[in-house]
Amino acid sequence: MTQTSANRMSSQVSSVKGTSNPIKLLLKGRAFFALIAIVVVFSFLSPNYLTVSNLLIMSSHVAIYGILAIGMLLVILSGGIDLSVGSILALCGVVAGALMQGVELKPLGVILFPPVWAVVVLTCALGAVLGALNGILIAWFKVPAFVTTLGVMYMARGIALLMTNGLTYNNLAGRPELGNTGFDWLGFNRLFGVPISVLVLAALAVLTGLMLSRSSFGRWLYAAGGNENAADLSGVPVKRVKITVYTLSGILSAIAGLVLSSQLTSAGPTAGTTYELTAIAAVVIGGAALTGGRGTVRGTMLGAFVIGFLSDGLVIIGVSSYWQTVFTGAVIVLAVLMNTIQYGARGIRR
Amino acid sequence: MSGAATSRPAGEVVLAARNIAKSYNGVKALKGVNFDIHRGQVTTLFGENGAGKSTLMKILSGVVQPTSGEIVLDGRPIVFSSSTDARNHGISIIHQELSLAPNLSVRDNIFMGREITSLTGVDYAEEERQVRRLLEELEEDIDPLTPVEELRLGQQQIVEIARALSVDSRILIMDEPTSALSATEVEVLFSVIRDLTAKGVSIVYISHHLEEALQITDHAVVLRDGNMTAYAPRADIDLEWIVRNMVGENYDLGSPPTGHGFGPVMLSVRDLTVPDPAGGGYNVVDRMSLDVRAGEIVCIYGLMGAGRTELLETVAGKLSASSGEIVLEGKEISHLPIGERIARGLALVPEDRQRFGLVQTMSVGQNLSLASIMEFTRGIFTSVRLERALIQKSIRDVTVKTDGPDVPIGSLSGGNQQKVVIGKMLATDPKVILLDEPSRGIDIGAKAEVFRILAHHAAAGQAVVFTTSEVNECLSIAHRIIIMRRGRISAEFTSDITKEKIMAASGEAVAA
Numbered sequence: 001m002t003q004t005s006a007n008r009m010s011s012q013v014s015s016v017k018g019t020s021n022p023i024k025l026l027l028k029g030r031a032f033f034a035l036i037a038i039v040v041v042f043s044f045l046s047p048n049y050l051t052v053s054n055l056l057i058m059s060s061h062v063a064i065y066g067i068l069a070i071g072m073l074l075v076i077l078s079g080g081i082d083l084s085v086g087s088i089l090a091l092c093g094v095v096a097g098a099l100m101q102g103v104e105l106k107p108l109g110v111i112l113f114p115p116v117w118a119v120v121v122l123t124c125a126l127g128a129v130l131g132a133l134n135g136i137l138i139a140w141f142k143v144p145a146f147v148t149t150l151g152v153m154y155m156a157r158g159i160a161l162l163m164t165n166g167l168t169y170n171n172l173a174g175r176p177e178l179g180n181t182g183f184d185w186l187g188f189n190r191l192f193g194v195p196i197s198v199l200v201l202a203a204l205a206v207l208t209g210l211m212l213s214r215s216s217f218g219r220w221l222y223a224a225g226g227n228e229n230a231a232d233l234s235g236v237p238v239k240r241v242k243i244t245v246y247t248l249s250g251i252l253s254a255i256a257g258l259v260l261s262s263q264l265t266s267a268g269p270t271a272g273t274t275y276e277l278t279a280i281a282a283v284v285i286g287g288a289a290l291t292g293g294r295g296t297v298r299g300t301m302l303g304a305f306v307i308g309f310l311s312d313g314l315v316i317i318g319v320s321s322y323w324q325t326v327f328t329g330a331v332i333v334l335a336v337l338m339n340t341i342q343y344g345a346r347g348i349r350r
Numbered sequence: 351m352s353g354a355a356t357s358r359p360a361g362e363v364v365l366a367a368r369n370i371a372k373s374y375n376g377v378k379a380l381k382g383v384n385f386d387i388h389r390g391q392v393t394t395l396f397g398e399n400g401a402g403k404s405t406l407m408k409i410l411s412g413v414v415q416p417t418s419g420e421i422v423l424d425g426r427p428i429v430f431s432s433s434t435d436a437r438n439h440g441i442s443i444i445h446q447e448l449s450l451a452p453n454l455s456v457r458d459n460i461f462m463g464r465e466i467t468s469l470t471g472v473d474y475a476e477e478e479r480q481v482r483r484l485l486e487e488l489e490e491d492i493d494p495l496t497p498v499e500e501l502r503l504g505q506q507q508i509v510e511i512a513r514a515l516s517v518d519s520r521i522l523i524m525d526e527p528t529s530a531l532s533a534t535e536v537e538v539l540f541s542v543i544r545d546l547t548a549k550g551v552s553i554v555y556i557s558h559h560l561e562e563a564l565q566i567t568d569h570a571v572v573l574r575d576g577n578m579t580a581y582a583p584r585a586d587i588d589l590e591w592i593v594r595n596m597v598g599e600n601y602d603l604g605s606p607p608t609g610h611g612f613g614p615v616m617l618s619v620r621d622l623t624v625p626d627p628a629g630g631g632y633n634v635v636d637r638m639s640l641d642v643r644a645g646e647i648v649c650i651y652g653l654m655g656a657g658r659t660e661l662l663e664t665v666a667g668k669l670s671a672s673s674g675e676i677v678l679e680g681k682e683i684s685h686l687p688i689g690e691r692i693a694r695g696l697a698l699v700p701e702d703r704q705r706f707g708l709v710q711t712m713s714v715g716q717n718l719s720l721a722s723i724m725e726f727t728r729g730i731f732t733s734v735r736l737e738r739a740l741i742q743k744s745i746r747d748v749t750v751k752t753d754g755p756d757v758p759i760g761s762l763s764g765g766n767q768q769k770v771v772i773g774k775m776l777a778t779d780p781k782v783i784l785l786d787e788p789s790r791g792i793d794i795g796a797k798a799e800v801f802r803i804l805a806h807h808a809a810a811g812q813a814v815v816f817t818t819s820e821v822n823e824c825l826s827i828a829h830r831i832i833i834m835r836r837g838r839i840s841a842e843f844t845s846d847i848t849k850e851k852i853m854a855a856s857g858e859a860v861a862a
Contacts, residue, residue, distance in 0.1 A: 214732055215727075215731055216723045216724060216730075216732055219716070219720070219732065220723070222712065223709050223716075226709035226710060226712055227706075230700075230705075230707055230708055230709050230720075231709065232668070232688060234692075234720045235689030235691075237689055292711075
């Protein structure tokens with residue numbers, strides 16, 4: 001008995017060590033190599049692709065998906081899914097737009113113009129409330145995540161349409177005499193030449209990375225996603241972890257909504273349609289397992305950049321946007337296939 | 351009584367196992383088993399958990415193929431390619447785990463996959479008629495159109511039995527058919543078995559209820575660690591003979607640690623009642639009381655369904671009690687969440703380490719430190735240095751054989767994985783440690799080590815409660831042995847008791 005288990009162990013050790021061979025390395029760093037390949041190929045096809053200004057512009061596009069994808073990563077790590085992020089993004093954008101237009105209080109006969117910081121705080125709070133609603137339904141009432149977030153996705157989108165009657169708020173600049181200017185700062189300004197939105201993405205990614213790798217909450221999240229029962233019996237507050245990740249995903253959707261409407265200088269109720277799918281794609285391309293417990297912020301960021309740089313590259317070389325959709329789909333299928341090879345092989349070995 | 355069966359002459363051999371062996375990934379589950387199944391007689395397989403009974407059943411019913419050896423049907427060697435193939439040869443099986451579709455009706459379950467069809471589709475009326483006749487035979491008042499999920503567990507087992515009977519098999523394998531049946535239902539089942547054998551059907555029977563099985567069987571086959579240790583007709587055997595052959599020589603699993611006095615009562619359970627978590631409407635733990643002192647090792651022995659697991663899970667906070675008190679060090683803890691109970695010094699090592707013990711996506715080290723994360727958290731961040739120290743200490747404490755803390759948990763052997771689960775809970779420095787079947791699915795060497803670790807911790811003043819379904823393990827390190835039956839304590843012994851008495855105390859009341 002001892003002999004056989006020792007043999008089994010040594011064979012497993014050798015296959016773990018096998019990660020040093022080139023194919024395994026390529027498989028492990030696939031998102032990174034895919035990004036390099038995209039940059040190299042498009043640099044050949046277009047001289048304008050690999051310039052600092054273009055990379056920064058593309059990065060500011062990636063910021064929207066990237067911020068959503070960070071929230072999606074947290075949810076997917078917990079073993080769930082959040083389909084409502086695109087709609088929460090739109091609703092939060094619309095609410096921010098409405099607040100910038102001024103809130104009319106009829107009985108008092110006044111119109112309130114909240115300052116920009118207040119708009120940002122209120123919008124994030126709205127995102128948090130919607131996310132917490134998802135989390136509570138999923139953790140306490142055991143409604144499947146797919147169904148819960150699908151419902152919230154429809155409701156948020158519907159409320160956004162109701163609020164605006166289907167129209168778009170175009171004037172988000174605010175008025176200097178009211179002191180509520182500066183909403184375009186998020187989408188247009190630069191710090192040391194880098195768009196603010198990219199800096200926001202970078203800051204959020206670093207914070208989330210630290211949280212996942214170094215905080216007790218991060219460890220709880222990986223454990224709850226890897227095996228909820230075992231985590232529960234080990235004293236991990238699984239329900240609290242779930243509610244927290246959906247709440248964070250809601251807040252991040254609100255931030256993405258603010259960045260997007262600031263970039264577009266308008267807030268429309270149909271913004272962010274299908275963005276939840278792009279965010280899921282980024283997380284999956286980044287190597288996370290949809291079953292939970294596996295994935296990193298670094299991978300997810302690479303995934304977001306792969307999608308963003310690919311679709312912008314196709315635009316730059318003048319490929320039809322219909323083809324972009326096809327390419328993005330192919331990349332997603334390829335990514336999931338590779339995830340299956342990486343994690344599936346581990347499953348069979350046991 | 352069914353003693354009459356013993357005098358029946360041996361019928362012709364319909365099915366025979368010849369030197370059957372089976373290995374899974376190099377681990378030998380069966381090592382050459384030989385026995386015969388006679389026409390119209392009952393052959394019972396005895397053996398402890400992991401002895402190879404289920405593997406043998408799967409081979410006989412075509413679910414898995416033997417690594418070597420052959421099955422002889424009516425004197426000719428035969429290979430079953432699948433369970434359907436075996437069924438076509440007249441062999442069917444009643445599985446221990448129910449394999450019914452809960453959303454379908456009793457009728458649809460019984461005819462699942464072999465519906466009676468006519469030109470106009472499925473002939474439901476004919477199916478219903480046949481089901482009614484079967485259920486009448488089993489003296490069970492169930493409407494054939496009831497969805498299976500609305501039946502209680504025992505009735506579901508009856509449906510499972512009815513399904514096997516509906517096929518008109520020549521050989522019927524029953525794996526623990528009575529585990530959820532009441533005494534009356536068992537009697538009915540036995541009379542059905544006698545009818546079947548009278549018609550020439552051969553029965554292969556597996557049960558943990560030794561006395562019950564002795565009532566019905568004509569032949570006994572005893573397995574231990576994949577070997578067949580004995581094979582004899584009913585007339586030549588008794589309970590003692592079975593136990594002796596099942597349990598075999600004593601492995602040295604240690605002895606109760608001595609030389610330290612027991613401290614104060616650490617855990618006190620008062621009148622604890624726990625309703626069936628599956629919604630069966632009865633109590634799995636029934637007004638049970640138990641005190642455990644510091645330094646004491648208590649073993650809880652009982653059959654499947656006796657309520658051992660539910661008792662431990664309720665004390666640990668996974669299930670909730672309908673009434674009763676759980677007192678840890680003088681403080682009532684029933685209302686606290688699991689994490690808080692762990693923090694106060696109560697740890698549970700669950701029975702099923704794959705489902706409830708380990709996080710497979712994490713490394714050995716992360717699994718070991720999972721229950722003590724707050725111990726190495728400073729401010730908002732975890733300390734890598736403190737975590738390393740805690741993991742290294744755990745690996746030494748429970749002697750995990752691993753290539754370092756960063757390898758995947760799946761790369762360890764079963765015994766070492768179990769040590770990781772135990773190490774994880776011991777790392778929380780508990781005052782009371784509960785272990786549900788800590789020796790399940792690990793080899794004898796690892797078992798001895800696990801018990802050595804527990805004895806060591808008890809000597810250091812921790813209270814230890816573990817459950818087992820193997821009698822040998824009761825007689826290892828435990829100071830006190832508690833026998834559970836149907837959610838209650840049926841007997842309590844000190845460590846100088848015999849195996850036979852323990853088994854007798856755990857068995858179901860002999861019906862009739």
